[in-house]
């Protein structure tokens with residue numbers, strides 16, 4: 240069963256997250272940050288990973304701790320659910336177009352965190368959401384999910400579209416990478432023998 244259930248509590252946030260890598264993209268997300276919930280919904284829907292996420296964060300300060308810590312907890316959940324990564328495709332990539340926005344993601348479930356995030360948002364805010372938090376989320380996801388993650392905007396005019404295209408590109412890439420590879424069902428996809 241490729242599932243995980245993580246709870247994480249600090250002075251800044253209390254989070255519970257449940258993932259099922261072999262899901263159908265069902266989501267039940269409540270973090271108190273509306274735009275971020277919208278992005279997490281996209282992540283689940285387009286990765287086909289079922290995600291249940293609850294976060295009670297210190298939103299009286301700002302959204303930063305909530306968004307970052309959700310990235311940490313989700314990365315930890317992915318790591319746990321993937322186990323020894325036997326039989327997965329490991330790599331995934333996608334070009335995602337959404338109106339004016341075109342974002343490319345390429346990722347490797349390598350166990351080696353590395354983030355390249357090139358999303359030059361034209362505005363600092365989407366509603367009340369700070370666009371710089373998109374990078375914070377991907378950084379936390381990469382670090383705690385052991386993911387080499389490249390997210391590059393190729394074209395974009397509207398910050399909402401750019402962010403949404405980025406989350407959907409990451410989602411589609413994750414879908415591919417965590418998927419069982421029927422030609423290598425029992426193999427660990429590395430010449431080193433471990434990931």
Ligand SMILES: [Mn+2]
Pocket residue numbers: 277399403
């Ligand atoms: Mn939208």
